[in-house]
Structures are given as C-alpha cells and as structure tokens.
Amino acid sequence: MTLATFEIRDRIGVLTLDDPERRNCLSPQMLGDITAGLVAFAEGGVRAVVIRSRPGAKVWSAGLDVKSLPEPGKDPLDYSDPLEHVIRQVEHFPAPVIAMVEGSVWGGACDLATVCDLAIGCDTSSFAITPAKLGVPYNCSGILHFLNLVGPRVAREMFFTAEPIKGARALQVGILNHLVPVAELEPFTFAMASRIVENSPLAVGVIKEQLRILARSHPVSPDTFERIQALRRAVYESADYVEGKRAFLEKRKPVFTGDGASVS
Secondary structure, three states: OOOEEEEEEOOEEEEEEOOHHHOOOEOHHHHHHHHHHHHHHHHHOOOEEEEEEOOOOOEEEOOEOHHHOOOOOOOOOOOOOHHHHHHHHHHHOOOOEEEEEOOEEEOHHHHHHHHOOEEEEEOOOEEEOOHHHHOOOOOHHHHHHHHHHHHHHHHHHHHHHOOOEEHHHHHHHOOOOEEEOHHHHHHHHHHHHHHHHHOOHHHHHHHHHHHHHHHOOOOOOHHHHHHHHHHHHHHHOEHHHHHHHHHHHOOOOOOOOOOOOEOO
C-alpha cells in the first residue's frame, strides 16, 4: 500500500500524504514514498511541486512516527535518518516546493513544511513543534530552519511550549505566505504553482539555490558543533527520552524528572 501518492499535472508535481488512519504520520514507509515521489518529479522535469494532504483532512501530518524513534544512546535525528533525507530532498529539489496545508501540522512535519519554499494555509491550519513533549533533542539543522523563518523569539516559544499556533499567527510570523479560506486553498495554491511554471526554470532553480546557500552562510566552529552534539547526547541518553516515548505510546502525560540520569 502506498502512503504518499504522486502525479504530474501540467508540469506541476502533486504529492499527496495519504495515510489518514495514522494521521499522515511520517513513518519510514511514508518517508520512502515521499522520496520516491520527489525522485519521479525530478526525473519528470516538473517546474513546481505541491505537497498536500487529502481534501478535508483534519491533520496535514502528525509528524514523525514515535514508534520509529531509536532506543536511548542513538541520535534520533542523525544525518542518515529518513526524515532528514526527505528534508534535504526538498531543500535541494531543483524547483520550488509548496506546502499546501489543510489541517494541523505536528513535530517533524512542521520542519518539513517550513523547509518548503512556500507555504499556503487555510482556516484549519496550525503548527506545533513538539520535541520537548517527547524528550527529544532537536538537531541543529531543524532549529536553524525555524530561526531563519520566524526568528529567535518565536522559535523559542514554539520549541519551549510545544503548543500549536493557529493559521493567522503562522501568517504573521512568517510560517505561511498566504492564509485563505479552505474552499479557496486548492485553486489559490495551484494558481501560484502555475505562475511559477510560466517563469524560467533555470533562473528560478538558481535563485532557489542561492537563497538556500545564503540562509546557511553563518559557519559554526568545530568546537561549537561538538558542544551542541554533547548537549543533545545528554538528552537522548537520558531517562526523560525513554519516558517521553513510553508516555506517548501509552497515551498518557509524561512525567519528566529532568535530572539527566542516563539509561543503559
């Protein structure tokens, strides 16, 4: 069974998250299907991509499949993680990628939506970045995505509280480019994609890559990077990390101690 379907319409790649029973969670299979879709779009020479959920979805994506989180001692979001691979695919895709957001966006899916070049939402859109609810230390690239998009104040609020922000505020802080009524979401998004398609694909692709490079033009020293990795390691080797995953799967509120005790 395919969990993300894809088709090409008038040089626009349309990728639909299609696992409503699991609220479009980013399971390994879902991420594999997204990867396959993006590869097919690149080979097909599309000039824009739209990532969407089914019409009427209450949840665009519930985020990373918690069951897929590794045991303590292994980085839950390392470079080789399937979600990180998909995020890099979107960032490096040779044409603009548009997130068409109907419903709520959670956790790692929030990161996926923010790395899309454009995001268009509707009345039901909301965004929550939730690693603190799970005891998961977010990685540097993910935090940088939010810093570049919303700035440090809003990024701190979203990461520290893990509470969702609604569409109107998401528009205000820069997560969304446009907020439209749900009935207008699809025609508005595809009209924008069609305008992109009419422009020079070479120029658009080069400008996209320039923007990506410039957004990451602040280097981090090796010492700073190692310190950040050590800070993150202290979290994913802790009892809080175990408690966060266990509480989610048991559908209860986690009880975090925050004492940094490691688990073997």
